[in-house]
Amino acid sequence: MLKIGIIGVGRIGKVHAESITKYVPNAIVKAIADPYMTEETEKWAKSMGIEIAYKDYKKILEDPEIEGVLVCSSTDTHSQISIEAAKAGKNIFCEKPIDHDLDRIYEVLDVVKETGVKFQVGFNRRFDHNFKAVKEAVVNGKVGEPHIIKITSRDPEAPPIEYVKVSGGMFLDMTIHDFDMARFLSGSEVEEVYAAGNVLIDPKIGEAGDIDTAIITLKFTNGCLGVIDNSRQAAYGYDQRAEVFGSKGVVSVSNDTNSSAVISTSEGVTGEKPLYFFLERYMQSFADEIKQFVEAIVNDTEVPVNAMDGLKPILIGMAAKKSIEEGRPVKISEVEK
């Protein structure tokens, strides 16, 4: 039985702990750590069968029985904790993003290479049943050579302003998943980005130096073109769709709903709204990404989303930010160090 430690038990740390307990039969969560450990979290841990709750994550790194750690703490702690975990010989699953600072990401990449530990990044949408089906259609040649990738990614509500202030901006916090999806579906690297953004939902987001609405066009090295549209607030809920148009056809997926019931009456035709937000929409993908992390450790195989996959969307996000600031297309090579 593989023993796992979870560092940071807020929203996503708890999701991963529950996934392991319910869906990963060959792993258990031995310990959790969070400096703001509450009685409520300790109670929750007990109910999940987790033996130990620390305040200091270093205790997890010192435990020789723990082979894998999940870094689910606040973003500004990911790189430091990952570096220490790698040096302690732990295999690492790190939530997105690795960091907002390129030098610190490169440091993580170097330490991971030197120590040879496994390092997976939490781009869970690759494991979502819909997006996986799109990818399979592309890989199996069903739509031919990809020519246009379209991704719609709109949240149901904007986060609190305090969150916006430390989020690193919409591109590094939210669109980062779409940049990863664009690479995943195209099977190619992004070489140029042209972005337009605005503040249309809440002026406080603008005052905090961020945007809440954006269109980003992408040029890939294989010639394919992409467009991502983002909003922090869609009135009808979490809107998560993608389409790949290619030389032989097109593959697209629509939103998941609680049911596919459509009610038609003399007044009109209505159906269900999309599932509310990421905790409802992406639970299956969160479980599957952790299952595969565990498999990679147990079978000593490659992780499905590696450290480079963690870096690339950050570079695209930085180029998108620069594009807005300078009002021009920006090449990825301009932001790389």
Ligand SMILES: NC(=O)c1ccc[n+]([C@@H]2O[C@H](COP(=O)([O-])OP(=O)(O)OC[C@H]3O[C@@H](n4cnc5c(N)ncnc54)[C@H](O)[C@@H]3O)[C@@H](O)[C@H]2O)c1
């Ligand atoms: N893949 C996804 O879809 C997804 C979804 C949500 C969050 N995330 C990422 O997960 C991370 C956490 O997000 P969240 O929504 O769970 O936030 P959260 O604020 O709910 O939880 C973060 C937890 O980390 C703890 N923490 C802070 N410093 C720590 C330290 N030094 N050691 C241990 N714990 C520490 C905090 O006390 C808190 O409990 C963020 O980086 C976020 O970007 C990813």
